Each structure stands twice: as C-alpha cells, then as structure tokens.
Amino acid sequence: MNVWDDVVGQPDAVALLQRAAAHPEAMTHAWLLTGPPGSGRSVAARAFAAALQCTGDPDGGAPGTGCGRCPACTTTLAGTHPDLTVVATEKVVIAIDEVRDLITAAARTPSVGRYRVIVVEDADRMAERTTNVLLKAIEEPPSHTVWVLCAPSVQDVLPTIRSRCRGVVLRVPPARDVADLLVRRDAVDADVALQAARAAQSHVGLARRLARDPEARARRAEVLDVARRIRGVPDAVLAAAELVDVAKAEAAAATVERDAAEKAELLRALGVGEGDTLPPKLRSQLRQLEDDQKRRATRRQRDVLDRAMVDLLSLYRDVLVVQLGADVELVNHEQSGAVEALARDSTPQQTVRRMDAVGLARERLEGNVAPLLALEAMTVALRPQG
Known part of the structure; x- marks a missing residue:
C-alpha cells in the first residue's frame, strides 16, 4: 500500500x-x-x-x-x-x-x-x-x-x-481500472462496480456513489428516461421543470443539515442561545454565513444539473454508436432497450443535433442563464422532429 x-x-x-x-x-x-x-x-x-x-x-x-x-x-x-x-x-x-x-x-x-x-x-x-x-x-x-x-x-x-x-x-482512466478500485477499496460486487464505472464514465467519485447508493442509480435512470418520455413541447416543458426540481431537492438534501449545524456553531461562538434575538452588531456575521450557504447551494444545484446533462449525452452517444454500427462498448448497458428504440426512431443527424442541444444547455448554465430556461430550450430540442 x-x-x-x-x-x-x-x-x-x-x-x-x-x-x-x-x-x-x-x-x-x-x-x-x-x-x-x-x-x-x-x-x-x-x-x-x-x-x-x-x-x-x-x-x-x-x-x-x-x-x-x-x-x-x-x-x-x-x-x-x-x-x-x-x-x-x-x-x-x-x-x-x-x-x-x-x-x-x-x-x-x-x-x-x-x-x-x-x-x-x-x-x-x-x-x-x-x-x-x-x-x-x-x-x-x-x-x-x-x-x-x-x-x-x-x-x-x-x-x-x-x-x-x-x-x-491526466486522462480518463479505463472503466475496468475504476471498477477494480471499487472492488478492492469498497468491497463492491464486481458486476455492480463495472456497471457503475461505465455509467460514471470512469469518474471515480461518481462511480463509488452509484455503486454504493441504489437511490443514486434510480435517479440516474429517471434522468435517462427523459429522452424516451419527450414526445412534444408539453412533455419537454414538464421534463425541464422536473429536472430542475430534482436538482433543487438534491442540493437541499445535501446541504440542509450542514447549514443548520454551521448556523448553530456560529451562534454558539457568538454566545447567542437558541431563540435569542441577535444583537445588530452580530447580524452581519450571520448574514455572511447565509450568503455563503446560498452560493454553495447554487453550486450544488448546477453540479447536479450538469451531471444530469452529461448522463443524457452518454445516452445519445450510445444511440449514435448503434446507429453507426460502431464496434465500441455502450456506456449504458442496462438501458440497451431504450438505446435501440431511440436509434430506430431517429437518424444519426438528429442524434447529433440532440447532443448539440445538451452541450449548449451546459454552456448556458455555465453562463448563469436561469436553469429552467436553459433546460426548457434543451428539452424542446430533444423532442422528435417531423
């Protein structure tokens, strides 16, 4: 070692x-x-x-x-x-x-x-x-x-x-190397580890979370299901709102306990008891903490949304692989049925346009466009054309 x-x-x-x-x-x-x-x-x-x-x-x-x-x-x-x-x-x-x-x-x-x-x-x-x-x-x-x-x-x-x-x-490591690490370090089942490593596209941290957390795998499957469910503009608008709501909920779940603990610790350090009125001179410190926590929640929400879009890109990548008959492994083996259905119902040109729409949404989020607007534009572009 x-x-x-x-x-x-x-x-x-x-x-x-x-x-x-x-x-x-x-x-x-x-x-x-x-x-x-x-x-x-x-x-x-x-x-x-x-x-x-x-x-x-x-x-x-x-x-x-x-x-x-x-x-x-x-x-x-x-x-x-x-x-x-x-x-x-x-x-x-x-x-x-x-x-x-x-x-x-x-x-x-x-x-x-x-x-x-x-x-x-x-x-x-x-x-x-x-x-x-x-x-x-x-x-x-x-x-x-x-x-x-x-x-x-x-x-x-x-x-x-x-x-x-x-x-x-550094380069992206091979999925099998990541899977071997999960088996060795976290005692994860070998098949689950390989599936998680592929789904995470060799991102070790994400692979570990997917391998150990069934709920994380279920959330990812729901994100990928968006591609199948969008048949028209109303579906696209609903899907965008759902993705944003899920990101907000996940960001809140990841930060709410920590936020409360940080606030309690600050109040103790300032000598203020639970329910006491905070003196005006100390309010700026509490306000600064709350501002930092809001920024952290914003970052977390963006990261969750970006990961969802990366997952969608991996799905459309698999669709394109099937459409072109390329001899490479699918990222989403467990979604092979949905991949093949999408491949039959669209052309390679449509798949590339969909991938471009997802990439553009990622750029817009990075540029501080309102998440709901960016995702609505993306999901509308994902609907079947003609």
Missing part, C-alpha cells in the same frame, strides 16, 4: 510526480494538474502532497516515496497535516480573500513537514482579478513552499499562471 494506490490509470503522471517528490533536485515549486472530470485531479494532488511530506516507511523506506504508512502520509491524506492547506470551494467561485489567506499561509515556514503544500482543487473557479493576486506568490514562492493547482484544462487557467507552473496532464 502507498499513497498512489487510488490514483487510477495514470502511470505516466504518477511516475513524474513520484520522481519529483523523491528527488528534491527534480522539484518545481508550482504545479498544474489538468484533466477532464473524473480523471482524479484531486486524488492525484493529495497523493502528491502526501509524498512531498512523507518521512519514510517505518520499516526503512526513503523519505518522499509516499509510503502511505508514516504519520506524515496518513495525516496529509486525511487533510489534517499542519503544513497542508487545501482549497476546494463549494461556491461558484473562489473569493479573493480566500486567495489572500493562501498567500499568507504559503509564506510561513513548515512547522513539522518537509514542505508547506498549498493545494487549490478548483483553480479554474478564480476570477481574473483573484488569479492576478496569486500570480507573484506562484512566480516567486519561498523555497519551502509547493503550490499544486488543479483545473480541467490549461485553457481554464490564465496564461500568466500556467506559464509559471509545471504541467501534468
């Missing part, structure tokens, strides 16, 4: 990061890990951070190998190492004040570790002004500091930032 075990299907990237962590002369103090969703950017970044802090296997392994057994490795992977800072925003963007705090942390000398490691898992979610604040810290970091930025592609990061970072490109 070592820290790299969960970095699935990335042998070249792992070899490069291992070499840098084990050999200080090969180190660079700013890294940019890029790869599509599901490629394991965050997992690779945390494994790299653990290897950088690794003090060596208690049985005699060298420092920097990422042994996975020393206290430095285990605390880094758990996110509790004192010289590790991780930013993984649950809001739409990373705030400029958060970046300023990172710069302050990066300037500190490590307290116990080999390096002070700053991991920014969502570097693409920084506005240009925020990124510019980060520029000098990355350009001239202290010798003991390592920045590890993650983004879907190099184009998602400003040229001034990416030109100062050493790039590592």
